[in-house]
Amino acid sequence: MDYNWDWGVFFKSTGIGQEIYLDWFVSGLGWTIAVALIGWLIALFLGSVLGVLRTVPNRWLSGLATAYVELFRNVPLLVQLFIWYFLIPDLLPEPIEMWFKQDLNPATSAYLSVVVCLGLFTAARVCEQVRTGIQALPKGQAAAAYALGFKLPQIYSQILLPQAFRIIIPPLTSEFLNIFKNSSVASLIGLMELLAQTKQTAEFTANLFEAFTLATIIYFTLNMSLMLLMRWVEKKVAVPGLISVGGK
Amino acid sequence: MISIKNVSKWYGEFQVLTDCTTEVTKGEVVVVCGPSGSGKSTLIKCVNALEPFQKGDIVVDGTSIADPKTDLPKLRSRVGMVFQHFELFPHLSITENLTIAQMKVLGRSKEEATDKGLKLLDRVGLKAHAHKYPGQLSGGQQQRVAIARALAMDPIVMLFDEPTSALDPEMVNEVLDVMVQLAQEGMTMMCVTHEMGFARKVANRVIFMDRGQIVEDCHKEEFFGNVDARSDRAKQFLAKILQH
Ligand SMILES: Nc1ncnc2c1ncn2[C@@H]1O[C@H](COP(=O)(O)OP(=O)(O)OP(=O)(O)O)[C@@H](O)[C@H]1O
Numbered sequence: 001m002d003y004n005w006d007w008g009v010f011f012k013s014t015g016i017g018q019e020i021y022l023d024w025f026v027s028g029l030g031w032t033i034a035v036a037l038i039g040w041l042i043a044l045f046l047g048s049v050l051g052v053l054r055t056v057p058n059r060w061l062s063g064l065a066t067a068y069v070e071l072f073r074n075v076p077l078l079v080q081l082f083i084w085y086f087l088i089p090d091l092l093p094e095p096i097e098m099w100f101k102q103d104l105n106p107a108t109s110a111y112l113s114v115v116v117c118l119g120l121f122t123a124a125r126v127c128e129q130v131r132t133g134i135q136a137l138p139k140g141q142a143a144a145a146y147a148l149g150f151k152l153p154q155i156y157s158q159i160l161l162p163q164a165f166r167i168i169i170p171p172l173t174s175e176f177l178n179i180f181k182n183s184s185v186a187s188l189i190g191l192m193e194l195l196a197q198t199k200q201t202a203e204f205t206a207n208l209f210e211a212f213t214l215a216t217i218i219y220f221t222l223n224m225s226l227m228l229l230m231r232w233v234e235k236k237v238a239v240p241g242l243i244s245v246g247g248k
Numbered sequence: 249m250i251s252i253k254n255v256s257k258w259y260g261e262f263q264v265l266t267d268c269t270t271e272v273t274k275g276e277v278v279v280v281c282g283p284s285g286s287g288k289s290t291l292i293k294c295v296n297a298l299e300p301f302q303k304g305d306i307v308v309d310g311t312s313i314a315d316p317k318t319d320l321p322k323l324r325s326r327v328g329m330v331f332q333h334f335e336l337f338p339h340l341s342i343t344e345n346l347t348i349a350q351m352k353v354l355g356r357s358k359e360e361a362t363d364k365g366l367k368l369l370d371r372v373g374l375k376a377h378a379h380k381y382p383g384q385l386s387g388g389q390q391q392r393v394a395i396a397r398a399l400a401m402d403p404i405v406m407l408f409d410e411p412t413s414a415l416d417p418e419m420v421n422e423v424l425d426v427m428v429q430l431a432q433e434g435m436t437m438m439c440v441t442h443e444m445g446f447a448r449k450v451a452n453r454v455i456f457m458d459r460g461q462i463v464e465d466c467h468k469e470e471f472f473g474n475v476d477a478r479s480d481r482a483k484q485f486l487a488k489i490l491q492h
């Protein structure tokens with residue numbers, strides 16, 4: 001293969017101002033993190049609420065949460081993204097639509113769409129983990145809390161959720177990693193996150209392999225750090241004598 | 249103190265309780281026994297409204313459970329309950345297990361709750377374990393903590409659902425000792441148990457259930473002393489468990 005490897009490419013000028021190609025990667029990583037972290041906050045909050053609703057003794061509320069999960073899990077992520085980006089703004093009241101399409105800069109409107117999209121999509125998956133965690137607890141735990149006079153919201157906040165979350169840290173970790181990987185769909189609506197910057201570098205320099213190798217290394221390092229972070233959280237909240245279902 | 253009046257309960261088509269009626273007066277210790285599936289747990293759970301029932305009423309210290317206006321959480325906070333599988337909260341330390349409901353349900357201060365919790369922990373002989381977690385204690389120790397946790401709420405009556413049947417034999421007595429002491433101090437108690445030694449020692453009355461019905465409800469002396477007068481089902485049951 002007569003490919004000319006050139007690892008120095010990242011330090012070459014892009015021809016736009018003072019920028020070198022490495023700056024593109026840094027900026028792309030910044031967007032990737034901004035999308036994934038805010039999306040994750042939405043997913044964690046909404047997913048926990050939905051997960052609780054799926055287990056409450058009320059058919060309407062649990063039915064509502066179930067419908068949410070079915071809807072958001074069964075429509076492909078890309079379709080959801082296009083709906084949020086191209087369709088939903090048209091359905092909003094005129095002033096909001098105009099604001100979204102004209103006043104916002106294109107990066108911001110793409111960012112908002114992808115954060116909402118990933119947040120709501122991942123919420124459905126978090127919901128299922130939270131529900132599984134709650135249902136894995138012995139029935140007697142809720143009964144004991146009721147017997148002591150706790151009300152339902154207290155039973156969830158004091159007794160069920162603290163245990164359920166400890167159990168589901170491993171599967172939640174993989175959802176957390178997934179949202180970082182999934183954030184690359186943002187490149188399809190023009191947000192210059194890590195993957196988009198990688199493609200752009202490849203096209204500008206013709207150093208395709210170097211660009212994608214660097215992107216791979218960045219994604220890998222990011223994933224490893226997140227995994228270590230979650231391990232640390234798991235250790236931090238571990239309780240003596242309580243066996244975690246996820247294991248080591 | 250507890251008055252159970254014509255209570256019937258169904259799970260769908262299946263009738264678990266059929267027209268159960270009995271009374272537990274203040275200071276009385278009533279033992280409930282009967283074969284597996286006869287509805288003992290269901291009956292005792294109805295007493296603190298952990299299980300709903302479709303017919304009849306249960307009145308606890310003047311408060312009707314069937315009355316939709318009754319504040320059930322408040323009622324439950326006054327009725328102590330001990331479960332077969334202890335049900336301590338595994339993510340909380342022993343001290344926290346003893347204080348959380350006192351603080352969150354009764355609104356006691358942390359100092360007051362801790363003070364009370366530790367006194368009761370001392371009473372069940374486990375003061376040295378206050379900082380541990382439930383998973384670090386033996387079954388018998390966990391059940392004693394569970395009793396202390398219920399007592400910390402100053403209950404007017406204590407319900408026990410087979411408190412010793414999940415324990416290794418060598419741990420049964422440490423739990424029964426606590427229960428005996430409690431009974432001798434005048435606590436009103438309703439205990440589902442097959443520990444006939446306990447029944448003989450401290451029970452005032454014995455209730456025998458079969459297929460959702462209260463078949464026998466009589467004084468201890470009558471129940472154990474006059475076996476010939478018992479129903480056939482009670483005799484069979486007694487013969488089986490007294491073999492051991
Ligand atoms: N949630 C439920 N749905 C349907 N049937 C139930 C339910 N809970 C209990 N039952 C049935 O009701 C009957 C009474 O159960 P219960 O637990 O009160 O019996 P028990 O006398 O306590 O038995 P054991 O000695 O095994 O604890 C059993 O036949 C049981 O199968």
Ligand SMILES: [Mg+2]
Binds near residue numbers: 288289290409410
């Ligand atoms: Mg039972």
